[in-house]
Amino acid sequence: MGFIISNTISNLIVCGLWTYISAMFAGPLIATWVGFAGCTSYYTAGCGKNGFIRSICSNMAGILIGCTIIWLCVNVNGSLWFNGLITGIFSGVIIYITHCDLTRFATCTFMGGFSAFASGGNWKMLVICFILGNIVGLTSDYLGRFILAKFFKKTDKKDWVIAKFLED
Template identity: 30%
Template structure:
């Protein structure tokens, strides 16, 4: 069994379990997959875990600020103006080392809008999605170490 096969198998099983668990608890299943994707896109391992969590959270923060400020401003183009402003901050914050993974911030932001600003369901869904990614990687490595055939 290759390392890719091991990762694929454990990921498939764990993602199926996530779907069942998210459904049973009322969490947002697709947001969990967004968090999981962020973990892998950020490079996985411990650093990818930290980066995914921090950048997803920052994206949720900026999106919620945009939603609240757009409502306060109350004119038709307020959303456009807030989009311009938060997009700037989603990018410029990458000067901070832990927030350097810009796509993770955008994932947190667009997920907030897709969840209609329901950050109370979104945050645990994204967080558990990052945990899901970590578990997929970890169990894939364990399975490969136990049963894998070294690849050329």
């Protein structure tokens, strides 16, 4: 139970601070929701140093792909069939680059890509906020580890099971 409680407390603190601080600086280069996408990406990529690096690389690849799709659809051909074709091709590229170690997490890459669409291609804001969001995730993770080590037994790293749907 200590593992869950430690991570719950650390997320409460760090994500609460992120919401407060990012709201103070909200504007064209800071969007709180993108930071949470970065934080989610960090956890999706497996946490730690490797997860941090892979999450950022995957997010940046997604931003690049999303902004490329936007640019092509606006500047080359705005027809519906072209937009669908380009989006399909680049979705395939995202799946293809999962074979690269640094961009192996397709969900993180898609987060960067759909955030590009949601922001209207504001890549500067996305880069800043995804990096900050990954730092939020990293900080939350390591604060949880600290709380676990300080206040709970080291062997207490098991998950709660609320409902069991699949048999092992």
